[in-house]
Amino acid sequence: xxxxxxxxxxxxxxxxxxxxxxxxxxxxxxxxxxxxxxxxxxxxxxxxxxxxxxxxxxxxxxxxxxxxxxxxxxxxxxxxxxxxxxxxxxxxxxxxxxxxxxxxxxxxxxxxxxxxxxxxxxxxxxxxxxxxxxxxxxxxxxxxxxxxxxxxxxxxxxxxxxxxxxxxxxxxxxxxxxxxxxxxxxxxxxxxxxxxxxxxxxxxxxxxxxxxxxxxxxxxxxxxxxxxxxxxxxxxxxxxxxxxxxxxxxxxxxxxxxxxxxxxxxxxxxxxxxxxxxxxxxxxxxxxxxxxxxxxxxxxxxxxxxxxxxxxxxxxxxxxxxxxxxxxxxxxxxxxxxxxxxxxxxxxxxxxxxxxxxxxxxxxxxxxxxxxxxxxxxxxxxxxxxxx
Amino acid sequence: xxxxxxxxxxxxxxxxxxxxxxxxxxxxxxxxxxxxxxxxxxxxxxxxxxxxxxxxxxxxxxxxxxxxxxxxxxxxxxxxxxxxxxxxxxxxxxxxxxxxxxxxxxxxxxxxxxxxxxxxxxxxxxxxxx
Ligand code: FES
Numbered sequence: 422x423x424x425x426x427x428x429x430x431x432x433x434x435x436x437x438x439x440x441x442x443x444x445x446x447x448x449x450x451x452x453x454x455x456x457x458x459x460x461x462x463x464x465x466x467x468x469x470x471x472x473x474x475x476x477x478x479x480x481x482x483x484x485x486x487x488x489x490x491x492x493x494x495x496x497x498x499x500x501x502x503x504x505x506x507x508x509x510x511x512x513x514x515x516x517x518x519x520x521x522x523x524x525x526x527x528x529x530x531x532x533x534x535x536x537x538x539x540x541x542x543x544x545x546x547x548x549x550x551x552x553x554x555x556x557x558x559x560x561x562x563x564x565x566x567x568x569x570x571x572x573x574x575x576x577x578x579x580x581x582x583x584x585x586x587x588x589x590x591x592x593x594x595x596x597x598x599x600x601x602x603x604x605x606x607x608x609x610x611x612x613x614x615x616x617x618x619x620x621x622x623x624x625x626x627x628x629x630x631x632x633x634x635x636x637x638x639x640x641x642x643x644x645x646x647x648x649x650x651x652x653x654x655x656x657x658x659x660x661x662x663x664x665x666x667x668x669x670x671x672x673x674x675x676x677x678x679x680x681x682x683x684x685x686x687x688x689x690x691x692x693x694x695x696x697x698x699x700x701x702x703x704x705x706x707x708x709x710x711x712x713x714x715x716x717x718x719x720x721x722x723x724x725x726x727x728x729x730x731x732x733x734x735x736x737x738x739x740x741x742x743x744x745x746x747x748x749x750x751x752x753x754x755x756x757x758x759x760x761x762x763x764x765x766x767x768x769x770x771x772x773x774x775x776x777x778x779x780x781x782x783x784x785x786x787x788x789x790x791x792x793x794x795x796x797x798x799x800x801x802x803x804x805x806x807x808x809x
Numbered sequence: 810x811x812x813x814x815x816x817x818x819x820x821x822x823x824x825x826x827x828x829x830x831x832x833x834x835x836x837x838x839x840x841x842x843x844x845x846x847x848x849x850x851x852x853x854x855x856x857x858x859x860x861x862x863x864x865x866x867x868x869x870x871x872x873x874x875x876x877x878x879x880x881x882x883x884x885x886x887x888x889x890x891x892x893x894x895x896x897x898x899x900x901x902x903x904x905x906x907x908x909x910x911x912x913x914x915x916x917x918x919x920x921x922x923x924x925x926x927x928x929x930x931x932x933x934x935x936x937x938x939x
Binding site for chain 2: 801803
């Protein structure tokens with residue numbers, strides 16, 4: 422049975438070209454970039470070349486790129502780093518209800534440290550209202566953090582609009598662009614952001630590496646101390662192989678992203694249309710148009726997500742769900758609740774995320790199998806009123 | 810979003826794939842419908858009772874893999890048992906019969922135990938009314 426991976430938003434396979442680019446940096450060029458002899462210098466050179474590539478990709482300067490261990494570290498650094506650097510200036514931080522936990526949890530932590538965290542709501546499509554950002558700004562506001570594209574429902578926020586509002590008021594603006602970088606244009610000047618988080622493994626790079634863009638002049642404290650690496654923004658021997666892999670992923674994205682986006686949008690829409698048509702009582706979650714090219718999130722009434730996920734897995738198809746039954750808290754997805762879904766609908770949601778190696782044949786197979794799975798589960802559901 | 814599909818035992822997966830006694834029963838002797846307050850799932854259990862013995866069972870469940878498997882298992886375990894014997898079946902016994910459940914999934918087996926109790930209760934109530 423051919424296995425079909427439709428969970429690219431969770432992680433992507435590492436592109437074979439990326440693996441190839443990384444290879445020399447494990448054994449031949451293993452040096453520590455901080456060392457002065459040639460072993461170190463070749464690592465250093467690879468590091469700086471990678472930094473240049475990443476910077477070019479988002480329209481930044483190399484010294485504005487700090488390599489990290491991934492999206493979670495970038496987000497934590499942005500929030501805590503700015504909060505502690507600007508503590509004397511104010512204590513209000515504005516964020517939204519649909520942020521990833523890597524922003525939400527640092528927010529809760531900072532709230533305990535005496536910061537005032539304003540969590541903006543979203544509309545039924547998952548959009549934050551830029552006007553709500555404007556209204557929430559006061560002279561105590563030190564940071565606004567709104568994610569670029571949502572990992573669950575794929576909704577793309579009007580980042581530029583919010584960025585301009587913040588810039589005008591002189592407030593720092595961070596965006597968690599983990600789902601966007603490598604998939605959508607993310608030029609920092611266009612977005613008007615001061616900080617931007619990205620993660621390698623979400624766009625065919627390796628796991629364990631990401632970056633934080635820090636606009637020149639932004640006051641920020643490091644999260645990890647104990648060395649002069651990354652211009653003291655982030656201590657620790659650089660993950661040379663990972664960083665080289667990240668840069669390679671960026672290079673590939675620069676060439677392929679646009680075409681890939683078009684292809685995925687088509688497949689995405691075919692999948693959405695096909696499912697909504699074949700399965701009664703199903704609804705699309707997230708913005709119908711302003712969404713990631715690879716994201717499909719649908720709720721199915723009367724059935725629970727984990728049981729759909731397991732049935733799909735038995736057919737070799739990998740997806741994810743917002744069901745309470747699969748979350749460690751046994752609460753349904755907070756993002757789905759935030760867009761106004763009743764708990765049962767959140768419980769019955771499935772997310773398919775497509776990627777570089779997804780084909781029309783994969784979509785067809787899902788369309789063939791999935792409606793039968795839903796029908797089978799509905800037949801055993803006490804909530805199901807029967808076929809209409 | 811979903812962290813993992815839970816690593817289930819073979820028996821759990823067997824009952825999940827081919828649940829026994831699924832459906833609605835015509836003229837049941839007792840029905841128990843319970844909701845799981847923890848994660849919001851629902852189970853409905855039907856029993857047929859003759860001479861104090863449970864002779865047939867049916868169930869419908871809205872819930873995770875463990876909830877479906879425990880429902881299916883409980884419908885098997887109680888068949889042929891007297892009401893008193895059936896009431897002694899604990900959620901732990903159901904989980905054991907399934908070759909164990911991941912700790913985070915133990916609450917799903919409580920649903921099965923409660924549905925069974927509710928069905929027997931319902932039967933007994935109907936008896937006293939008569
Ligand atoms: S029924 Fe929800 S976790 Fe089992």
